[in-house]
Amino acid sequence: MTNRRSLLGGAAIGGGVLVIGGIAAREFLGGGRSSYISSGSVNPLQIPTLYPGKVEGGVRIFDLNLQRGTSRFLKGVDTPTIGINQPYLGPTLEMYAGDTVRMNVSSELSETATVHWHGFHLPARADGGPHQPIEPGGKWSPSFEVRQRASMFWYHSHALHRSGPQVYQGLAGAIYVRDTESERLDLPNDYGIDDVPLIVQDRAFNRDGSLFYSTSMRNVMMGMTGNTMLVNGTVNPVFEARSNLLRLRLLNGSNARFYRFAFDDGRSFAQVASDGGLLEQPYRTNNVILAPGERTQIVIDLSDGSPVAFLADSIETMGMMGGGGMQNRGMMSGNDRMGDGMGDRREGRGEMMDRGMRTNGEGMMNERQRFTVLNIRPTAQRRKAITMPTRLLSLPRVDPTDAVRTRRFVLNMGMGMSMMRGGGFTINGQSMDMQRIDETVKVNTTEIWQIENASMMAHPFHIHDVQFRVLDRNGRAPGPEERGLKDTVTVAPREVVRVILRFEEYTDPDLPYMYHCHILEHEDAGMMGQFVVV
Ligand SMILES: [Cu+2]
Structure with a gap:
């Protein structure tokens, strides 16, 4: 059953318990318990449009308009959002190392914004930080040479004191930088088919469908978190995989959550990149951690044809919290069972939400929560697996x-x-x-x-x-x-x-x-x- 009432069932999670910035938390809509997840209803993963710009006189030109719009994340309710050339998020900008690019950014927003090219080596005047404000109705047209190695970068608001709310509402997008060195490699490389960007963002919703954002002391301190996962702006997405090898480019575009990503059957995969480029060689692992702003790329093998769920456990980042054993970067996983198989998923979620209820107040602890990032369904006919290269490239030595x-x-x-x-x-x-x-x-x-x-x-x-x-x-x-x-x-x-x-x-x-x-x-x-x- 999916209707508005059951959708809003999650509102009971914080009901009457906490007051955030003067807004009663009963307005807080918890996605984790909503029927669109428990009923198994899924939505096709939205793939951001690949936008190569247009080349004129040797310059690759991108026209980017910051605009307001409405998005339909949840059934039956519209959510006011911000996007670039669309209601929420923006197209994936595709460019090549060595290109000269010009970004024609215009803004129809009602507040000052900026667009920062995250990860790029460029002149400070083109950086898009707080010193390059774009006023309402204004324009900004920086130009720079792409001096990156191939990787996924991103663009997002960097407005002074307003990056949080603006990114939260959607002012962000992916950038693919390509180069000859990486294109030569036998890695899955067909955008939207076997090479898929995943912009991972947790969000909270009000009862009327609008995004819940507040700068209460708790939210400033812990960072703004929500309990509904959006992936490229899709709630509970499913992806039909038409190849045996699938390359996922992950961007943690959340405001504050750290995640440990893994598959529900514990399968291993090859990590092939970090933020700014490919690794020297693929790294075999069964989980990867990303903090806000970080990116990685992984290649998974679907030759067994089984559906698999890609999961994200929210990571506890408070050092003072005990238990669980310190893992990887000195942080604890939100769920130590990750990778051991999910067991009864509904039960797992119930336990998670109970924890959420106990810790969702003005306390010190971040919610521990498990999200499904992507349901992957291999189709019957699939592109054959290519042999993964064992070496990718070489990086300068670190001395x-x-x-x-x-x-x-x-x-x-x-x-x-x-x-x-x-x-x-x-x-x-x-x-x-x-x-x-x-x-x-x-x-x-x-x-x-x-x-x-x-x-x-x-x-x-x-x-x-x-x-x-x-x-x-x-x-x-x-x-x-x-x-x-x-x-x-x-x-x-x-x-x-x-x-x-x-x-x-x-x-x-x-x-x-x-x-x-x-x-x-x-x-x-x-x-x-x-x-x-x-
Ligand atoms: Cu911080």
Whole structure:
């Protein structure tokens, strides 16, 4: 049975218990218990339109219009959203290494927005950070050369104090950068067929179908989370796979949740990329963790023809929480049974929601929750598996002695009143100030940035303009999944992460690049700093 009443059944989860920003939480619609999941009703996965722009006079030109619209995520209700050339999210921009691109961005929004090209090495004036605002009715047309290796990047709002709500409403999209080196490899490469982007975003809905977003103390501190999973804007999506090998490009486009991704039957897969490019060789694993802003690519084998569900467990990122054993990056999985098979899924979900009820208040704990990201159904006739390459490419060696200096960045969160007054979210003791340049680096030099987390919760640290390499975590070398090109790195509580990075070619003494936490509510609250390259 799917009707409005049962759809709204989840509203009882927080009913009458908590008040968020003055709005009674009974308005809070919990997707996890809704009938569109428990009834097994699924929707075809939406694949964002692949948009190669148009090439004129040797320049690849993209016309991007920021607009308001309505989307039908839930049955029977419309949701006001923001999108690029469409109601929610934007097309996948396709470009090639070496291209010169021009982005003609116009805005029909009623508030100032920006569009940041996440992961790109480009001049600061083209970066799309808070110093490149696009006013309502305004236009912004940056141009830059694509100096990336092939990977999936993304574009999203980076408006001062407004990145959280704007991305949450839909101001984001994927970018495919292609190059000859990666196109030569025998990897699944047919967009929307055996090479599929998955933009993973949790959302909360009000009873009337509108998105629930609030900047209560709890939501600023923990980041805004929801209990309905949208994948490319699809609720409970299904994908008919027409090939034996399927490449999924994952983007954690959530505001705040960290996920551990795995399959319900525990099958292994090949991880082939990190944020900014392919790994040197495929890494065989059965789970992968992504913080907000991070991307990866995996290739899975469907030759057995069995339907399989791709799952995401929300990860507990509070360091002070005990139990469960510390895994991977010093964080605990929301469900330690991941990978052992699901058993009775309904029972699993009930247990999860019970936990959600206990922890959904103004408490310190993030909800632990399991989401289905994608139901994969192999079709009867499938493209044969190709042999996966054992080597992908080579990356420059990582040598700490190349660095001319080390800079320290200490992330911290003030608690209680200091946070409410602002200024509680800091890097090196200071909150973001548009008028203050925090760091000045010399062009064509290599540095080590040592990021220390003094708070009790994990933060994904994102640095603009560069792809960096992880040197070590608390002195230990990174795992195989983190040995590639990165632009965002998780720093767990009390962890010290060292990354090595090189600042090349573009200088501007006046216009800075950003570095910040990619939990968007933390960024908006001030956990951000500015550097110039001179
Ligand atoms: Cu943070």
